[in-house]
Amino acid sequence: MGKLPAKxxxxxxxxxxxxxxxxxxxxxxxxSHELAQFHHKTAVQVRRDxxxxxxxxxxxxxxxxxxxIDAIGRILDYKNGQNVGIVGIGxxxxxxxxxxxxxxxxxxxxxxxxxxxxxxxxxxxxVHCYHVDTIPEVVERENIDLGIITVPPEFAKETAEGLINAxxxxxxxxxxxxxxxxxxxxxxxYDMITSLEKVAYFAxx
Amino acid sequence: MGKLPAKxxxxxxxxxxxxxxxxxxxxxxxxSHELAQFHHKTAVQVRRDxxxxxxxxxxxxxxxxxxxIDAIGRILDYKNGQNVGIVGIGxxxxxxxxxxxxxxxxxxxxxxxxxxxxxxxxxxxxVHCYHVDTIPEVVERENIDLGIITVPPEFAKETAEGLINAxxxxxxxxxxxxxxxxxxxxxxxYDMITSLEKVAYFAxx
DNA sequence: ATTAAATTGTTAATTTATAAACAAAAAGAT
DNA sequence: ATCTTTTTGTTTATAAATTAACAATTTAAT
Ligand SMILES: NC(=O)c1ccc[n+]([C@@H]2O[C@H](COP(=O)([O-])OP(=O)(O)OC[C@H]3O[C@@H](n4cnc5c(N)ncnc54)[C@H](O)[C@@H]3O)[C@@H](O)[C@H]2O)c1
Ligand SMILES: NC(=O)c1ccc[n+]([C@@H]2O[C@H](COP(=O)([O-])OP(=O)(O)OC[C@H]3O[C@@H](n4cnc5c(N)ncnc54)[C@H](O)[C@@H]3O)[C@@H](O)[C@H]2O)c1
Numbered sequence: 001m002g003k004l005p006a007k008x009x010x011x012x013x014x015x016x017x018x019x020x021x022x023x024x025x026x027x028x029x030x031x032s033h034e035l036a037q038f039h040h041k042t043a044v045q046v047r048r049d050x051x052x053x054x055x056x057x058x059x060x061x062x063x064x065x066x067x068x069i070d071a072i073g074r075i076l077d078y079k080n081g082q083n084v085g086i087v088g089i090g091x092x093x094x095x096x097x098x099x100x101x102x103x104x105x106x107x108x109x110x111x112x113x114x115x116x117x118x119x120x121x122x123x124x125x126x127v128h129c130y131h132v133d134t135i136p137e138v139v140e141r142e143n144i145d146l147g148i149i150t151v152p153p154e155f156a157k158e159t160a161e162g163l164i165n166a167x168x169x170x171x172x173x174x175x176x177x178x179x180x181x182x183x184x185x186x187x188x189x190y191d192m193i194t195s196l197e198k199v200a201y202f203a204x205x
Numbered sequence: 206m207g208k209l210p211a212k213x214x215x216x217x218x219x220x221x222x223x224x225x226x227x228x229x230x231x232x233x234x235x236x237s238h239e240l241a242q243f244h245h246k247t248a249v250q251v252r253r254d255x256x257x258x259x260x261x262x263x264x265x266x267x268x269x270x271x272x273x274i275d276a277i278g279r280i281l282d283y284k285n286g287q288n289v290g291i292v293g294i295g296x297x298x299x300x301x302x303x304x305x306x307x308x309x310x311x312x313x314x315x316x317x318x319x320x321x322x323x324x325x326x327x328x329x330x331x332v333h334c335y336h337v338d339t340i341p342e343v344v345e346r347e348n349i350d351l352g353i354i355t356v357p358p359e360f361a362k363e364t365a366e367g368l369i370n371a372x373x374x375x376x377x378x379x380x381x382x383x384x385x386x387x388x389x390x391x392x393x394x395y396d397m398i399t400s401l402e403k404v405a406y407f408a409x410x
Numbered sequence: 411a412t413t414a415a416a417t418t419g420t421t422a423a424t425t426t427a428t429a430a431a432c433a434a435a436a437a438g439a440t
Numbered sequence: 441a442t443c444t445t446t447t448t449g450t451t452t453a454t455a456a457a458t459t460a461a462c463a464a465t466t467t468a469a470t
Contacts, residue, residue: 007457009406013399017381031417038383040392043417044459051419059418060466075406082405091300096397098296104398107405146404170408172401176222178243186408187245188400192301193309194218195393196377199351200287200312201214201280203375203391212427236447248447249429256449264448265436 008049014039016072023065031062081106085144087113087159088151092174097125110142139166146170153177213254219244221277228270236267282311290349292318292364293356297379302330315347344371351375358382
């Protein structure tokens with residue numbers, strides 16, 4: 001099965017977030033224009049995304065919330081799930097760890113790594129904190145697929161190399177340092193300054 | 206002067222981050238293909254972005270790092286700068302606050318807001334923490350233009366409304382709740398789960 | 411029953427974003 | 441001096457993403 005466009009994948013993730021929220025509020029059906037409004041998109045785009053993932057709604061009634069969540073899951077979730085490790089459990093790492101716990105059963109944070117002895121060797125938020133030196137063993141043993149990097153910028157490069165050598169498949173980098181990864185590792189980078197500078201630019205006349 | 210495309214604005218912000226780093230390492234000139242490589246873009250795209258912002262390099266020598274930083278500043282920075290407030294000083298809010306301090310002189314975090322009495326009334330990272338009830342006065346007095354929302358999701362909506370009523374022009378929302386804002390307020394939303402789900406999707410065959 | 415309104419699904423058109431192509435200029439080599 | 445190489449700047453072409461258009465279907469109203 002061929003991969004969907006990156007933009008569609010992003011939106012499907014966003015839709016699911018909203019759909020889960022709708023389900024928790026007891027909503028059974030949702031129209032494309034409702035979903036669109038939540039995410040500041042057009043109804044056509046929502047329907048097109050849904051078409052691309054091969055899901056169908058009911059005319060005049062909309063999309064069955066529960067079924068659509070499952071359909072998105074069949075696209076985004078990997079069969080038995082993927083395991084995630086976070087490296088650098090400072091403010092940002094902890095925020096991410098907290099944010100993830102319990103939210104996506106198929107994306108499990110199974111290990112966290114740091115160098116600070118006040119953090120290593122104990123559990124934080126129910127996840128064991130290992131020393132970074134043990135990345136090779138732990139990544140192998142716990143079958144970790146994806147890594148999130150939230151270390152101080154000067155350690156970003158070596159952290160990425162450590163993860164890649166340990167056999168990780170994808171990296172989400174929050175440090176301010178752009179990384180280089182081999183072709184078979186998928187890399188995503190995010191910088192809050194860029195987001196805020198964009199807001200700053202467009203928020204003025 | 207008309208606005209540049211959003212994608213170009215994002216990339217200019219990314220370029221500047223790297224250029225500042227290059228300058229600190231004493232680099233005087235940079236080629237388009239060098240800048241491109243850092244950000245996993247093509248050299249053509251870099252040159253096109255530079256053209257769009259009306260800057261010029263020197264043939265065979267590349268772009269003067271210092272001058273290009275200034276040129277990007279003339280696009281991204283507002284004359285006397287813009288003031289920023291962060292609402293919700295938990296793990297994420299603190300990470301953002303720390304990350305910003307000292308990085309962009311034209312984007313100043315001048316106030317932070319919370320409800321927790323252990324945080325309000327004192328300084329965190331050199332910035333005074335106010336109670337959220339004082340948002341109207343403080344936004345007015347400190348001339349705050351942009352707001353970052355990092356409160357628990359159930360308070361996201363009321364926080365946004367508070368900021369908008371106080372006269373804010375742009376919002377960066379990190380909560381899991383999609384917001385609605387009037388036309389004259391620019392809104393940007395970011396969700397780490399979406400980023401990680403994208404990584405997870407493309408990191409497998 | 412018939413008609414009107416609302417909504418999905420899909421194709422076609424448009425717009426936006428990226429990449430290719432190449433002229434012009436500068437630096438260095440012969 | 442002349443030629444070759446490298447790199448910028450800009451135009452043209454291609455590709456991707458979004459929007460518009462509309463047929464098909466369902467529900468509800470008359
Ligand atoms: N991209 C963004 O939007 C954004 C926002 C905020 C912070 N940041 C960046 O994220 C990173 C973390 O920010 P923070 O506020 O959590 O910082 P922090 O100082 O609170 O946390 C850093 C953590 O990394 C640990 N650490 C240090 N060296 C390490 C190593 N070699 N291996 C593993 N762990 C190590 C420290 O012990 C600490 O726990 C920084 O690079 C910061 O610049 C990025
Ligand atoms: N978008 C993302 O990628 C992402 C990542 C992590 C966390 N989050 C979200 O960001 C938010 C903050 O996360 P966190 O880990 O920092 O949580 P946290 O609990 O550490 O911090 C929340 C802070 O908000 C304060 N607060 C509570 N109610 C408030 C109110 N009405 N007004 C102002 N402040 C109030 C609390 O006192 C606390 O200091 C949460 O909504 C979380 O889900 C988003």
